[in-house]
Amino acid sequence: MEPDFNNKTLDRFLVACESAHIKTNIVINKTDLAEESSVKAWADLYKKIGYKVFLTSAIDSTGLDYLFKSLKGKKNLFWGQSGVGKSSLLNLFYPDLNLKVGEISNYTLKGTHTTSTSVMIFVGDDTYIIDTPGVREIDPFGIRKEDLGHYFKEFDKFMKDCRFNTCTHHHEPGCAVINAVENDDISAERYDSYLRILDTVEKDMNF
Numbered sequence: 001m002e003p004d005f006n007n008k009t010l011d012r013f014l015v016a017c018e019s020a021h022i023k024t025n026i027v028i029n030k031t032d033l034a035e036e037s038s039v040k041a042w043a044d045l046y047k048k049i050g051y052k053v054f055l056t057s058a059i060d061s062t063g064l065d066y067l068f069k070s071l072k073g074k075k076n077l078f079w080g081q082s083g084v085g086k087s088s089l090l091n092l093f094y095p096d097l098n099l100k101v102g103e104i105s106n107y108t109l110k111g112t113h114t115t116s117t118s119v120m121i122f123v124g125d126d127t128y129i130i131d132t133p134g135v136r137e138i139d140p141f142g143i144r145k146e147d148l149g150h151y152f153k154e155f156d157k158f159m160k161d162c163r164f165n166t167c168t169h170h171h172e173p174g175c176a177v178i179n180a181v182e183n184d185d186i187s188a189e190r191y192d193s194y195l196r197i198l199d200t201v202e203k204d205m206n207f
């Protein structure tokens with residue numbers, strides 16, 4: 001069931017969160033539909049970077065307790081692609097919310113989304129929830145290319161060893177990030193995401 005897990009999309013969301021300095025956890029929902037080994041491999045990749053990763057299913061109730069407990073006493077923004085199950089999970093945690101569960105096909109066909117506002121809702125216990133309406137894709141905006149590396153958390157500790165302090169980790173000689181990718185200290189998938197976003201950032205700056 002759509003949308004399939006897409007690490008490129010996830011990485012764009014993560015860049016946006018990191019650039020906004022928001023404490024970010026990752027929820028991979030619909031594990032009932034996925035192959036366990038593949039889910040685990042992705043979860044491990046992001047855990048290694050330092051993210052907390054929740055594996056859940058709103059259908060068979062996998063992982064719900066752990067995620068539910070983690071929401072307590074915080075302001076929680078549920079953000080991500082349309083159709084991944086944000087409203088479904090929130091309805092299970094807080095039945096009174098009675099959030100509308102989306103028909104993803106409507107969204108995809110019309111290219112518009114059903115809800116267009118987000119409100120912060122108090123759910124007791126010093127806990128707040130913000131459900132967000134559908135987005136299909138995001139493009140990190142307003143990020144300078146020399147800053148992008150900082151929003152890939154695991155690049156940070158290597159970047160200071162790049163030969164040039166203006167290094168964009170793209171082609172520059174003496175780049176410690178590229179070196180870390182070659183040594184498998186940074187995942188090739190994440191570096192590929194970085195290059196793709198770098199490309200869109202450069203285009204933004206050109207007009």
Ligand SMILES: Nc1nc2c(ncn2[C@@H]2O[C@H](COP(=O)(O)OP(=O)(O)O)[C@@H](O)[C@H]2O)c(=O)[nH]1
Pocket residue numbers: 001029030031032033056057058059060081082083084085086087088089100101102103104134
């Ligand atoms: N198989 C499966 N379907 C789910 C799960 N969570 C939500 N869905 C379905 O996915 C669709 C979109 O869910 P919704 O909560 O509206 O997603 P949102 O756009 O992220 O709020 C609905 O048809 C849900 O019933 C899940 O864990 N497993």
Ligand SMILES: [Mg+2]
Pocket residue numbers: 086087088100101102131132133134
């Ligand atoms: Mg929703």
Ligand SMILES: [Zn+2]
Pocket residue numbers: 159162163167168169170172174175176177178
């Ligand atoms: Zn570099």
